[in-house]
Amino acid sequence: MNRRRRRLGLAARMTLPALVLVIANTLAxxxxxxxxxxxxxxxxLLAMGLETARAAAREAAGLRETxxxxxxxxxxxxxxxxxxxLYVALLDARGKTLGRASRSxxxxxxxxxxxISRSGPGGPVHRQLAAPGTGTRYLDIAAPVQGPGxxxxxxxxxxxxxxxxxxxxxxxxLSTAGVTLALLVLGGLVLLHLGRRLAAPLQALMDxxxxxxxxxxxxxxxxxxxxxxxxxxxxxxxMQARLRKTFSELTASQRRLRKAQRMARMGDWTWIxxxxxxxxxxxxxxxxGLPPGDAVLPYAAFLEAVAPxxxxxVAGILAAVARDGTPQAVEHRLKGxxxxxxxxxxxxxxxxxxxxxxxxxMGTVQDISDRKAAERKIRHLAYHDNLTGLANxxxxxxxxETSVAQAKRKEALLAVLxxxxxxxxxxNDSLGPEIGDRLLAEAGRRLxxxxxxxxxxxxxxxxxxxEPSAARLAGDEFTILLVDLASPQSAAIVARRIQEALAPxxxxxxxxxxxxxxxxxxxFPFDGQDxxxxxxxxxxxxxxAKDQGKNTYQYYTTSMTADAFRRLSLENSLRRALERGxxxxxxxxxVELETExxxxxxxxxxxxHPDMGLVSxxxxxxxxxxxxxxVPLGAWVLAEAARQAKAxxxxxxxxxxxxxxLSSRQFRxxxxxxxxxxxxxxxxxxxxxxxxxITESILMERGEAAVALLREFREAGIxxxxxxxxxxxxxxxxxxxxxxxxxxxDRSFVQDIPADADDAAITAAIIAMAHQLHLKVVAEGxxxxxxxxxLRRQGCDAVQGYYFSPPVPADEFAxxxxxxxx
Numbered sequence: 001m002n003r004r005r006r007r008l009g010l011a012a013r014m015t016l017p018a019l020v021l022v023i024a025n026t027l028a029x030x031x032x033x034x035x036x037x038x039x040x041x042x043x044x045l046l047a048m049g050l051e052t053a054r055a056a057a058r059e060a061a062g063l064r065e066t067x068x069x070x071x072x073x074x075x076x077x078x079x080x081x082x083x084x085x086l087y088v089a090l091l092d093a094r095g096k097t098l099g100r101a102s103r104s105x106x107x108x109x110x111x112x113x114x115x116i117s118r119s120g121p122g123g124p125v126h127r128q129l130a131a132p133g134t135g136t137r138y139l140d141i142a143a144p145v146q147g148p149g150x151x152x153x154x155x156x157x158x159x160x161x162x163x164x165x166x167x168x169x170x171x172x173x174l175s176t177a178g179v180t181l182a183l184l185v186l187g188g189l190v191l192l193h194l195g196r197r198l199a200a201p202l203q204a205l206m207d208x209x210x211x212x213x214x215x216x217x218x219x220x221x222x223x224x225x226x227x228x229x230x231x232x233x234x235x236x237x238x239m240q241a242r243l244r245k246t247f248s249e250l251t252a253s254q255r256r257l258r259k260a261q262r263m264a265r266m267g268d269w270t271w272i273x274x275x276x277x278x279x280x281x282x283x284x285x286x287x288x289g290l291p292p293g294d295a296v297l298p299y300a301a302f303l304e305a306v307a308p309x310x311x312x313x314v315a316g317i318l319a320a321v322a323r324d325g326t327p328q329a330v331e332h333r334l335k336g337x338x339x340x341x342x343x344x345x346x347x348x349x350x351x352x353x354x355x356x357x358x359x360x361x362m363g364t365v366q367d368i369s370d371r372k373a374a375e376r377k378i379r380h381l382a383y384h385d386n387l388t389g390l391a392n393x394x395x396x397x398x399x400x401e402t403s404v405a406q407a408k409r410k411e412a413l414l415a416v417l418x419x420x421x422x423x424x425x426x427x428n429d430s431l432g433p434e435i436g437d438r439l440l441a442e443a444g445r446r447l448x449x450x451x452x453x454x455x456x457x458x459x460x461x462x463x464x465x466x467e468p469s470a471a472r473l474a475g476d477e478f479t480i481l482l483v484d485l486a487s488p489q490s491a492a493i494v495a496r497r498i499q500e501a502l503a504p505x506x507x508x509x510x511x512x513x514x515x516x517x518x519x520x521x522x523x524f525p526f527d528g529q530d531x532x533x534x535x536x537x538x539x540x541x542x543x544x545a546k547d548q549g550k551n552t553y554q555y556y557t558t559s560m561t562a563d564a565f566r567r568l569s570l571e572n573s574l575r576r577a578l579e580r581g582x583x584x585x586x587x588x589x590x591v592e593l594e595t596e597x598x599x600x601x602x603x604x605x606x607x608x609h610p611d612m613g614l615v616s617x618x619x620x621x622x623x624x625x626x627x628x629x630x631v632p633l634g635a636w637v638l639a640e641a642a643r644q645a646k647a648x649x650x651x652x653x654x655x656x657x658x659x660x661x662l663s664s665r666q667f668r669x670x671x672x673x674x675x676x677x678x679x680x681x682x683x684x685x686x687x688x689x690x691x692x693x694i695t696e697s698i699l700m701e702r703g704e705a706a707v708a709l710l711r712e713f714r715e716a717g718i719x720x721x722x723x724x725x726x727x728x729x730x731x732x733x734x735x736x737x738x739x740x741x742x743x744x745x746d747r748s749f750v751q752d753i754p755a756d757a758d759d760a761a762i763t764a765a766i767i768a769m770a771h772q773l774h775l776k777v778v779a780e781g782x783x784x785x786x787x788x789x790x791l792r793r794q795g796c797d798a799v800q801g802y803y804f805s806p807p808v809p810a811d812e813f814a815x816x817x818x819x820x821x822x
Contacts, residue, residue, distance in 0.1 A: 023180055023183050023184070026176065026179050026180055026183060027176065027180065029176075030172065030173070030175075030176030030179075030180075033172055033176075034169050034172050034173060034176075037165075037168055037169055037172055038165065038169055041164075041165040041168060041169075042162070042165065045084060045139060045160050045162060045164075045165060046126060046139060046160075048082070048084065048160065049084075049126065049139050049141040049158055049160035050124050050126065050141060050143075052082065052085065052141075052158050052160075053124045053141040053142065053143035053156055053157075053158045054123075054124060054143050056075045056088060056143070056156040056158065057124075057143040057144060057145045057146070057155075057156040059071075059074060059075060060075065060090060060145045060153070060154070060156055061145050061146055061147060061153060064145075064147060064153055068090055068098035068099045069099050071090055071098075071099065072088070072089075072090050072098070072099030072100060072101055073101070075088045075090065075101070075156065076088050076101030083161075083164065084160055084161050084164055085103075085158065085159065085160060085161070086102060086103055086106035086107065086138055086159035086160065086161050087100060087101065087102030087103070087106050087107070087108070087109055087157075087158070087159040088100065088101050088102070088156070088157070088158055088159075089101075089109040089156070089157040090145075090154060090155075090156060090157075091112065091154050091155040091156075091157060092153075092154045093152050093153060093154050093155075095111065095112045095155065097109070098154065100157075102159070106159060106161075107129075107131040107132065107136075107138070107159065109140070109157045109159060110129065110140060112142050112155060112157065113125055113127060113142065123143070124141050124142060124143035124144075125141070125142050125143075126139055126140065126141040126142075127139070127140050128140075136161075136162075136163065137162050138159055138160060138161050138162055139159070139160040139162065140157070140158075140159055140160075141157070141158045141159075141160065142155050142156070142157045142158075143155065143156050143158075205232065208240065266283060266364060266365065266366045266367070267280065267281045267282075267283035267284025267285070267286075267287055267364075267365045268280075268281045268283075268284060268362065268363065268364045268365065269281065269284055269302070269362065269363050269365065270351065270360055270361070270362045270363075271299060271302070271318065271322075271360055271361045271362070271363075272352075272358050272359075272360040273299075273322055273359070273360060273361070274358045274359070274360070275358075276298060276299045276300075277296055277297070277298065277299065278296070278297055278298070278299050278301075278302040279295070279296050280295040280296075280297070280302075284365055287334070287336065287365070287367065288305050288334065288335075288336070288337070289336060289337025289338075303315055305334055305335055306332060306333070306334060306335075307332065307333035307334065307335060307341045309333070310332035310333055313330070313332065314330060314332050314346070317330050317348060318348060318361055318363075321348045321349065321350055321361050322350065322359070322360070322361045325350040326350075327347070327348060327349035327350070328348050328349075329345060329346065329347045329348070330345075330346050330348065331343065331344070331345050331346070331368070332344065332346060334365070342367060342369045343367070343368050343369050343371075343372040344365045344366060344367055344368060345365070345366045345368050346363050346364070346365050347363060347364045347366075348361060348362075348363040349361070349362060349363070350362075382394070383395035383398075385444075385471075385472040387437055387440060387441055387444075387472070388440060388441050388444030388445075388472050389441075389444070390444050390447075390448065390470050390471050390472045390478070391470070391471035391472075392471065392472065392473075393471070393473045393474065395471065396471035396473065396479055396481070397531055397532075397535070399481065400416065400481055400531040400534065400535065401530075401531040403481060403483055404524060404529075404530060404531055404534070406483075407483070407524055407525070408525075412483070412484050412485075413484070413485040413486075413487070413488065413490075413523060413524065413525075414481065414482060414483045414484070414485060414523070414524045415481075415482040415485055415488065415490075415491035415521055415522065415523045415524070416479060416480075416481060416482075416521070416522050416524075416534045416535055416538040417479060417480040417481075417482065417491060417494065417495060417498070417519055417520070417521055417538065417553075418477070418478075418479055418519065418520040418521075418522075418535070418538035418539050418541065418542040419447065419477070419478040419479065419480065419498060419517050419518075419519050419542070420476060420477050420478075420517060420518050420519075420520075420542050420546070421440075421443060421476035421478075421515055421516075421517050422515070422516045422517060422518055422546070422550040422551060423516075423550075423664075423697075424436070424439075424440075424475070424476035424515070425476075425665075426664045426665070426668075426697070426701060427439065427513060427515075427701065429664075429665075429668045430664075430668070430701035431508075431511060431513070431701070435508050435509060435511060435513075438508050438509075439506055439508060439513060439515065440472070440476060442506055442508075443476075443478075443502065443506075443515060444470060444472060444478065446498075446501040446502060447470040447478055447480065447498060447501065448470045449501065450470075450480075450494060450497045450498050450501050451470065451480055451482070451494060479535070479538070480494065480498075482494060485523075488523045488526070488555070491521045491523065491555075492521070492553065492555075495519045495521060495553035496553075498517060498519060499516070499517065499519075499551065499552075499553070502515050502516060502517055503516075516550060516551035517551065518542050518543075518545035518546040518550050518551065518552065518553070518554075519542060519545055519552070519553035519554070520537075520538045520539060520540065520541030520542030520543070520544065520545055520553070520554055520556065521538060521541055521553060521554065521555045521556065522534045522535075522537040522538040522541060522555075522556040523555070523556075527556045537556040538556060540556060541554045541555060541556040541557075542554070543567065544556075546622065547618075547622075566612075567619075567623070570609075570612075570615065570619060570620055570623055571623050571627060573609060574607075574620055574623055574624060574627065574629055575627070575629065577607060577609075578629075578632060578633065578636060580610075582607055582608055582609065582610065583605055583606070583607055583608075583633065583636065583637075584605075584606050584608060584809065584810075585603050585604065585605055585606070585637065585640050585641060585644065585809075585810060586603075586604045586605075586606050586807035586808055586809055586810075587601040587602065587603055587604070587644075587658075587807060587808060587809075587810060587813040588601060588602050588604060588800055588801075588805065588806065588807040588808070589601050589800070589804055589805050589813070589816060590602065590657075590659070590778055590798050590799070590800045591798060591799055591800070591804050592797065592798045593788075593791065593792050593796060593797065593798060593799060594797075597654075597820055598654075598656060598816060598817060598820055599656060599657065599798060600656050600657040600658070600659055600691065600798070601656055601657075601658055601659065601813060602658075602659040602661075602693070602800065602807075603637060603640075603641040603644075603658055603659065603660050603661075604617065604807045605617060605621075605633065605637050606807075607620050625663055625664075625665055628665065630663050630665045630666060631665060631666055631669060634662065634663060634665075634666040634675075635666075635675050635679070637660055637661075638660055638675060638676060638679040639678075639679040639682060639683070641658045641660050641679075641690075642658070642679045642680050642682070642683035642685045642690060643682075643683040643685075644658070644810050645658040645683070645685050645689050645690070646683045646684050646685040648814060648817060649685075649689075651814065652821075653814060653817040653818060653821060654817055654820060654821050655689055656689070656817070657688075657689050657690065657691045657719060658689060658690060658691065659691040659692075659693050659721060660690070660691070660692060660693065661693045661694075661723060662692055662693065662694050662698075664695070664697065664698050664701065667694065667698050667706070667709075672709065673709060673712055673713070676690075676692070676713065676718065677716060686717070687716050687717035687718045688717050688718075688719075690718050690719070691718070691719040691720070691721055691741075691742075692713060692718055692719070692720050692721070693721045693722075693723040693744065694706075694720065694721075694722065694723060695722070695723050695724055696722060696724070696725065699722070699738055706738070707737065707738060707739070710738060710739045710740065711739050713739075714739040714741075719741040719742065720738075720739060720740045720741055720742075721740065721741065721742040721743065721744055721778070722735070722740055722742070722743050722744065723744050724744065724746040724780075725743045725744055725745055725746060725766065735770075735773055735775065736773055740775065741775065741776060742770075742775055742776035742777065742778055742797070743766065743770045743775055743776070743777050743778070744777075744778045744779075744780055744800075745763055745766055745767075745777065745778070745779045745780060745796075746780060746781075747780045747781025747801070748781075749762055749763050749766075750763065750779050750780060750781045750782060750787055750791075750801075751781055751783070751787075753786075753787055753790050753791075754786060754787070754790040760790065763779070763790075763791070763794065764794045767791075767794045767795055767796050768794075768795075771795065776797040776798070777796050777797050777798075778796075778797060778798045778799065778800060779791050779796050779798075779799045779800070779801075780799075780800050780801060781800075781801050782799040782800065782801030782802075782803045782804070783801050783802045783803050784803060785803070787801075787803070788803060
């Protein structure tokens with residue numbers, strides 16, 4: 001039914017104007033004919049009535065001697081010959097009816113009009129009246145009857161019916177209506193014919209076009225002919241074939257695009273602000289965990305898929321593109337179906353508007369999680385230490401600079417802790433670099449656990465890449481940045497926490513290793529206004545902590561800058577001191593308690609700087625160990641001590657053992673045996689007059705290698721003493737395994753005896769147990785008679801200290817020997 005209506009409507013639109021024109025013309029002609037008939041018919045009726053009235057008036061004038069009824073009868077004869085006459089009446093001069101004749105049902109003659117009854121001689125007067133009751137209209141005509149001399153004898157009154165005229169008009173109207181109806185019927189037939197011949201092919205083309213718009217191209221259009229419709233059908237069929245091919249290629253291309261987008265983890269979307277709707281592609285819907293196929297969702301719901309941290313920024317960019325029409329690209333995070341966020345690159349550009357489509361915004365989303373992970377990995381490698389995973393120097397300095405700038409704005413405090421593992425080089429050389437690396441990695445983890453969550457120094461790049469809390473600058477040096485401190489003293493709390501964290505032993509491949517750290521602290525804004533100064537001053541404070549005996553922390557003070565400059569100057573001068581002959585040896589006598597005679601002397605190196613004067617060993621020995629200069633310096637001490645001992649003997653002085661300290665760095669040298677024996681040989685000194693002093697830590701660190709080397713020394717006749725006994729491992733049990741000849745009790749135990757009961761007990765125990773192992777005992781740091789008496793009562797073999805003599809130059813020591821020989 002709808003199709004037929006469309007078909008008739010199309011035909012009607014083509015033929016209705018002509019049909020309306022014909023009908024309008026027919027109606028116009030009919031109207032004109034009716035008008036003319038009414039006009040001419042009325043004129044004819046009036047003329048006939050007037051003539052009838054005049055003729056009757058003349059006839060009545062000729063019969064003025066005849067009775068009125070006879071006159072009326074004569075006049076009434078006219079009714080028989082004229083159907084339009086309704087009545088005829090004869091009236092006297094005063095208007096009184098003398099007689100009348102009328103048709104059945106005709107109205108009675110009305111009274112004469114006043115104008116004719118009062119007027120003088122003249123023609124007939126007519127008027128149009130309506131019959132009472134029926135309303136039928138008719139003409140009433142009155143004509144005067146004139147006698148001789150223009151004498152008015154009376155009137156003749158005639159009624160003329162208009163019904164005949166009305167019947168004629170009705171007949172014309174009926175004819176016109178018939179013609180109009182015939183035209184309508186004919187037009188309907190024509191429309192039906194055109195609907196079949198013209199609208200049907202067009203409707204077929206319309207249906208095929210509608211299906212093509214929906215992506216269906218299978219409907220064929222069976223329209224033939226060479227007219228315009230046929231040409232249109234041929235053109236459509238050709239276009240349909242091209243569209244079918246293009247659509248097929250487009251569908252295949254879309255399938256390939258979807259596949260490529262799935263492989264590349266891409267999707268696209270379109271937002272029409274006018275209706276507030278976002279349409280997502282199948283791939284984007286899959287990435288967001290939406291139902292399969294294209295997903296249509298409100299704009300607010302689309303923004304909900306953006307990670308909360310990025311939502312406001314993304315909404316602003318989309319609004320800017322919609323407003324300004326400028327394409328933009330933004331990286332942000334989306335929430336996946338599992339609730340976790342992933343990184344995407346969203347390329348946004350305007351769409352529609354100029355081509356008739358509603359203006360909107362479209363975007364292409366690509367999952368760049370792998371790229372971001374690779375960037376984080378590259379950045380981690382660039383800014384982190386491979387061994388410990390902590391931040392490296394570059395990252396530390398970058399974050400320190402940022403933190404200083406923030407602290408300046410907020411007028412806040414921050415601190416830099418410079419942490420250096422004590423004696424790590426010795427440990428690394430003793431146990432090997434592999435174990436050393438594992439120790440550093442574990443130390444880094446312990447340091448990282450010591451700080452607050454807010455004390456972070458790595459850049460906040462991504463939530464998947466946790467920020468490190470500590471940095472490794474190089475080797476065994478670490479740094480920690482503390483921000484938003486309540487006071488400068490807060491840094492000391494972390495420093496103590498670091499010391500506590502490092503205190504438990506490290507278990508590495510069967511080795512139990514103890515680590516300590518020296519920590520330097522600088523505080524912003526007091527100790528520096530920039531990152532470089534703060535780090536340098538923390539480093540300076542760290543060295544001050546080492547100078548305090550290590551395993552402690554020190555705040556930076558301005559005086560340390562001068563100390564650091566002095567240290568740098570000393571290091572530079574130290575490298576040339578040997579060449580310039582600036583070193584000399586002092587000797588401190590070792591006195592046998594039984595005889596109170598000098599039986600030995602400890603060689604102690606001194607440095608006479610040309611500008612600074614005599615430099616304390618506490619200053620330059622650590623520098624020599626750090627720089628490696630201790631090896632050539634130690635070789636010189638050995639050679640010089642052996643030469644001096646031989647010189648005293650050659651001078652006739654009593655021979656004594658000269659004790660020379662060997663550092664852990666020297667002990668790691670492969671040719672140490674060659675160096676020692678070479679010094680004896682060069683001086684011509686018998687090996688029994690040389691004693692080598694080593695610390696407990698050297699024995700424990702070097703293990704079997706130390707035992708083997710010491711045996712070689714003993715086999716060569718060289719005595720071996722354990723120096724500073726009691727400050728290191730302090731285990732008498734291991735001594736029986738090492739080829740040593742004596743122990744030297746450290747001055748820290750001697751200085752408070754006999755007042756300190758604990759130190760006295762320890763000293764007595766060391767002496768007793770050493771004698772049980774057939775070892776001699778030498779006590780260091782003896783400064784008064786009470787100490788001497790206690791040691792004598794405990795059976796100590798020898799003592800060394802200021803009570804007898806401080807370290808003195810070789811010539812003064814020779815004087816001491818000479819006095820004993822006298």
